[in-house]
Every structure is written in C-alpha cells, then in structure tokens.
Amino acid sequence: MQKLSIYNTLSRRKEVFEPLNPPFAGMYVCGPTVYGDAHLGHARPAITFDVVFRYLKEMGYKVRYVRNITDVGHLENDADQGEDKIAKKARLEELEPMEIVQYFTDAYHREMDKLNILKPSIEPRASGHIPEQIEMVENILDKGMAYISNGSVYFDVEKYNASNNYGKLSGRVIEDLMSTTRELDGQNEKRNPVDFALWKKADASHIMRWKSKWSDGFPGWHLECSVMSTKYLGEQFDIHGGGMDLLFPHHECEIAQSKVANGKDSVKYWMHNNMITINGQKMGKSLGNFIRLEEMFAGSHPLLEKAYSPVTVRFFILQAHYRSPLDFSNEALQASEKGLTRLFAAMQTLEKIQASETSTFDVQKLKTDCYEALNDDFNTPILIAHLFDGVRAINQAATGDLKLNATDLQALKDLYKTLVLAILGLEIPQSETTGTGELLNEVVNLLLNLRVDAKVNKDFATSDKIRNELTKLGFEIKDKKDGFEWSLKS
RNA sequence: GGUCACGUGGCCGAGCGGUUAGGCACCGGUCUGCAAAACCGGCUACAGCGGUUCGAAUCCGCUCGUGACCUCCA
Structure with a gap:
C-alpha cells in the first residue's frame, strides 16, 4: 500500500x-x-x-x-x-x-x-x-x-x-x-x-x-x-x-x-x-447567517428548512476536500442526507447477504482505491465516491446480480466498518426498529400482518389504507417477496 | 490598495495535460396489485477572452466574479 x-x-x-x-x-x-x-x-x-x-x-x-x-x-x-x-x-x-x-x-x-x-x-x-x-x-x-x-x-x-x-x-x-x-x-x-x-x-x-x-x-x-x-x-x-x-x-x-x-x-x-460559507456568503454575525451548531441540529435558524442531524453535517463536510471552500445550503445538505441514508442502508443490507461459491466483484480493488484516496492528503470525497461504488455492488449482491464468496464478503464488511465507522467517524443512527419499544414493534407488525392478509385477499383498498396511514405517521414500509420491512424515519 | 486561494453539468462536489468521478434532482426502463427500495439506461459541464501543446477543465496571460488574510494582540 x-x-x-x-x-x-x-x-x-x-x-x-x-x-x-x-x-x-x-x-x-x-x-x-x-x-x-x-x-x-x-x-x-x-x-x-x-x-x-x-x-x-x-x-x-x-x-x-x-x-x-x-x-x-x-x-x-x-x-x-x-x-x-x-x-x-x-x-x-x-x-x-x-x-x-x-x-x-x-x-x-x-x-x-x-x-x-x-x-x-x-x-x-x-x-x-x-x-x-x-x-x-x-x-x-x-x-x-x-x-x-x-x-x-x-x-x-x-x-x-x-x-x-x-x-x-x-x-x-x-x-x-x-x-x-x-x-x-x-x-x-x-x-x-x-x-x-x-x-x-x-x-x-x-x-x-x-x-x-x-x-x-x-x-x-x-x-x-x-x-x-x-x-x-x-x-x-x-x-x-x-x-x-x-x-x-x-x-x-x-x-x-x-x-x-x-x-x-x-x-x-x-x-x-478551508473556510465555510452559507449560501455563498461568508458567515458573519452581522450578516444574519451565523448558524450555531445547536441551531443546526434543531433546525431552529431562519435559514434552515429543517433540522440536520450531526452525522449529516459531518458527512456533508467530509464530502468536500478539507482544503476547498465549502458552501452550506439546504439543497446541498438534503442531498447529503439522502446519500448518507443510502450508504447506511447498504451497510445494513451487507450484514444480510449470503456468501456465494465464487466472486464476481473485486473487493481488493475497491479497498485499494479507498486507501489511495485517503492516502492522497485525506481525500475523503474521493473515498466516499468509492464507497458509493461499493454500495451499488452490495445492493446487486443482495438481489443476486453479483456474487461474493465468504472471504470477499467478510473483507467487504470489515472494509466498511473500518472506513465508515472508525475513520470517517460516521455513526449509524439507532432509531430504526430497535429502541422504539417492544410494544410498538408488535403493534406495527400486527398491522402489517393484517395488510398481508388483505393483499392475499386482493383487498387493496385496505392494504393501501394501512400503508398510507403508517406512512403518514412517519413509517416507511417496504414489501418483500416473503413479507415486509419497516422503519421509523427520523 | 497588497498577498493568497477559488470559479466545473439543475444543485453540491472530485479532478491538477489525453480515459466514466461520486452524491442529490430530473427523464426512461426492470421489479411490484400499486407503491417504496433496489437495479439498468439517459441528461455529460468545466466564468469569459487570448496563448502554449499533437492534445487543456487541467499549464501561461488578461478580464470579470467570490472568499481568506493584511498585526488598534481573533
């Protein structure tokens, strides 16, 4: 290396x-x-x-x-x-x-x-x-x-x-x-x-x-x-x-x-x-664009359309090279937020992938690319770009369009843990299904099981109603071949 | 005024002489009862004007624009 x-x-x-x-x-x-x-x-x-x-x-x-x-x-x-x-x-x-x-x-x-x-x-x-x-x-x-x-x-x-x-x-x-x-x-x-x-x-x-x-x-x-x-x-x-x-x-x-x-x-x-700008302007108390971190995380500043979690802010900052100026805007922050969600989702998917006999993806190449970026003056945006290449591979592996043998699968898991968690310091938010309470889990599962029954009976009015109401409450419902998956969005 | 950076597609942001950055958005398609997610494909730019070079977003000059600093001790 x-x-x-x-x-x-x-x-x-x-x-x-x-x-x-x-x-x-x-x-x-x-x-x-x-x-x-x-x-x-x-x-x-x-x-x-x-x-x-x-x-x-x-x-x-x-x-x-x-x-x-x-x-x-x-x-x-x-x-x-x-x-x-x-x-x-x-x-x-x-x-x-x-x-x-x-x-x-x-x-x-x-x-x-x-x-x-x-x-x-x-x-x-x-x-x-x-x-x-x-x-x-x-x-x-x-x-x-x-x-x-x-x-x-x-x-x-x-x-x-x-x-x-x-x-x-x-x-x-x-x-x-x-x-x-x-x-x-x-x-x-x-x-x-x-x-x-x-x-x-x-x-x-x-x-x-x-x-x-x-x-x-x-x-x-x-x-x-x-x-x-x-x-x-x-x-x-x-x-x-x-x-x-x-x-x-x-x-x-x-x-x-x-x-x-x-x-x-x-x-x-x-x-x-390098320095930070807000909507293309330098940040200054007199300009009314001085955003405290507390306001950032709470979404309580007039310039903010919503709250941005600390991990989103961290990821956003790392998506630019440290020696380049970086401009904060709602649009850019939200783009990062979505990208980060996708990255984390893939890391959770990665844990569920079954190993194949052979591999059709070069994990070592990905690893080399990632470390080359890091070694080139801490080029985190390039590193993150490579991580997203890996995200595609992970998702393809999950659907069976790509194969990973046991060794490569483990190497890939280790790579993401080291790079994303240990080095970039991005922590996966613990909101998901865990920590929301056993009772809630059971209630949601009950509703979704009723929905499965409705779908079997082709009662789509009922099944859509259950999904729509849950979505309104902030749940994300994903149908799977053999059931469903849900998560509570922050 | 001086010194030093920077100006990339709808938005953000890599690149540092010749090859697809990547994310988000958007448009097709696959899958799905319909969605969501995922996957495949499309949109393919480099502030302006000159110059160097076989070849420039990448080097040089000028112009315009933005930013940092210029010690009354941030």
Whole structure:
C-alpha cells in the first residue's frame, strides 16, 4: 500500500508523511476561543483533524493529539479598545471570566460529542500555562529578539527576519507588510508596526490579568500555542493544524517565537482547512447567517428548512476536500442526507447477504482505491465516491446480480466498518426498529400482518389504507417477496 | 490598495495535460396489485477572452466574479 501524503502549507505541495519519532506521531491543532457558542465554523477544523487523528491511529501510530482551549483574552478587533472578548462578555453578563470560559467550554464539548469527534489526548488551556508563557517571554528576551516597552513585551520581527524568514508560511514579504500597514494613531509602543505582543500590560478595566516582572497583564495571543505545543509535544513535532484564517499572523508568529525559543523549526507539516460559507456568503454575525451548531441540529435558524442531524453535517463536510471552500445550503445538505441514508442502508443490507461459491466483484480493488484516496492528503470525497461504488455492488449482491464468496464478503464488511465507522467517524443512527419499544414493534407488525392478509385477499383498498396511514405517521414500509420491512424515519 | 486561494453539468462536489468521478434532482426502463427500495439506461459541464501543446477543465496571460488574510494582540 502506498504511503500517506499530506499537503504541507509550508512547502505548498504534498509530502510523504514520515513522523519524526515513529511509531509516535504528534499533532497540535488550534482550538476554539471560548467566548461564544460553537458554530458551523468550529465544525470544519474539528472534523478535519478528527479524521486525521483517527486515520493515523488506524495506521498504527501512537498519536498524541493536542487541541487547546483559548481562554485568555484577545482583544476585539472592531470593538472598544483595550477590552478582550472574554472580559467584555463577563462584564456584560456580570460573571467571573472563568464562568464564561467554563460555560462555553462545556457547550463546545457537547456539540463536538454530537459530531462524534474524539476527544484529543490533551486539551490544555492558555490560562493554565501562564508561568510557562512568562518563561518563554523571558527566553525570547534573553535571546535578544524581543524588547520591553511600557510594561509590554514585543517580538522584534525585523531583527528576527534578518537571520530568518518571517512570512515563509503565509508567503508574505516583510517589506510589503511594513509598507502596507495603515497609519495608526494611539499607542506607539512598538518599534515597528509588524512587531507583535508577547506580553501585554493590562489597563485598569482589564479583568483578566496576571502578575509578571514587566507588568500586571496577559500573554500575547500567539504565545500559548508555541508554549503548549512545546510542552506536550516537544521542541519538534509532526503536524500542526488549524483554519486558513489562522495562517497569518497567528501561525507565522508561532513559527518565529518557537524558532527563537527552541533554536529550531518546531513543526514538520503545517495543515490548514478551508473556510465555510452559507449560501455563498461568508458567515458573519452581522450578516444574519451565523448558524450555531445547536441551531443546526434543531433546525431552529431562519435559514434552515429543517433540522440536520450531526452525522449529516459531518458527512456533508467530509464530502468536500478539507482544503476547498465549502458552501452550506439546504439543497446541498438534503442531498447529503439522502446519500448518507443510502450508504447506511447498504451497510445494513451487507450484514444480510449470503456468501456465494465464487466472486464476481473485486473487493481488493475497491479497498485499494479507498486507501489511495485517503492516502492522497485525506481525500475523503474521493473515498466516499468509492464507497458509493461499493454500495451499488452490495445492493446487486443482495438481489443476486453479483456474487461474493465468504472471504470477499467478510473483507467487504470489515472494509466498511473500518472506513465508515472508525475513520470517517460516521455513526449509524439507532432509531430504526430497535429502541422504539417492544410494544410498538408488535403493534406495527400486527398491522402489517393484517395488510398481508388483505393483499392475499386482493383487498387493496385496505392494504393501501394501512400503508398510507403508517406512512403518514412517519413509517416507511417496504414489501418483500416473503413479507415486509419497516422503519421509523427520523 | 497588497498577498493568497477559488470559479466545473439543475444543485453540491472530485479532478491538477489525453480515459466514466461520486452524491442529490430530473427523464426512461426492470421489479411490484400499486407503491417504496433496489437495479439498468439517459441528461455529460468545466466564468469569459487570448496563448502554449499533437492534445487543456487541467499549464501561461488578461478580464470579470467570490472568499481568506493584511498585526488598534481573533
């Protein structure tokens, strides 16, 4: 089987994945800033890297997956000066900042669980790593790559760039950055507008603050990721992921900080997922198209025609490649929902197929195709396309138009279990006939048996009536040669 | 304004120089008392204009459109 290749943003090409210390693999992904509800934008990176995590484990690597919770500050870019998102929310709601953080962290976890996203190995919080962050600031100051200004500490980008390449990840050129920066009035603490904060002095109104030798303040946003990735994955690790919106400045700054602090480049493969749009528009609070995951699953947003289950959302996201933009619309979601139902139905059919003496279908070819897709930079849409080729084969096998011997049948079952359940993380909803109660089963069976009798007597008026009424109630009735099948639709 | 992506059939979405993507929808057909499901078949596109090439959705240029970022610390 050929090797896994990953598109590395750093080199802008696909590279064969070779971990630094096999069989171990380290992965760090930028998690949410917990100052608001989990929304659609959170789902994409979570699902993208969940599949990476699952596949690496499936390949046999011992993976440590670190995804942080940003619970320290970060100024609003468009709101009141000097106020950060969490502090502002806390003041408005008259709560402790950590109450806000706890509330939204719990909410985030709840939605991630619904999406069947595996928990990371470690989920560190920025607020729990203040001493380490202060240490890294000192380290960078000692190396002469930062300076103190009015109680804040800034990274000296120009100096760093003299011996390093600042902008190598995002493709920016420092001269351009300096020349395109707008003229800003206000605090001119920085030597150069391209410099970024490592430690920021808190003003009087700032309620999230920690003591340091420079000032009472808080760490610069970019710092937490450098610190926590180093702490839990080492000075060098394999994969760093996040959304494309984080490419610049966040990840660029991380590279610079870590390089200075650790004396070497810390990340081998940089992965970035693309963004989500809603009906072709970017998602934004002011545009009225900001959909929270809770609303998505309940169908309670005005733009939604119906509720979409978490597994549908997950499948929908996986039907596009993670590096392509993805547009959410009712039409597209419903198409995915139907396709997914068909996929799951085939998997249930697969369990009932009887083995033949011979095979007329190449299961190994299907398997190879599937893994080739996965190995080609996690190309889940291609993988899913192959899975649908298999669906056709399964259905043909069920009707006897295609044959599978015992070995191939088992191989096919294993393949779908591994790919669909373990790697793509798609869970078959348990609504079916099970879990609805024994009594209900018996009542429905009774009605359908009466219907069979009516059909035998050619009393089609009665048989149609039973079926139509049940359909109205949300049941799906399928006649079989030797009886019937029914299910309760969600 | 700058940098970087992207623009594919009714809708979504793969593709990265030559071969059917796939899903959904739609139209025929098989099966069925009629349905549903399933299967078979059909519809077969690549924003526009140039260029490179024996050959381009795929490479290059321009135009138009969309998106991300451009540090008053997401």
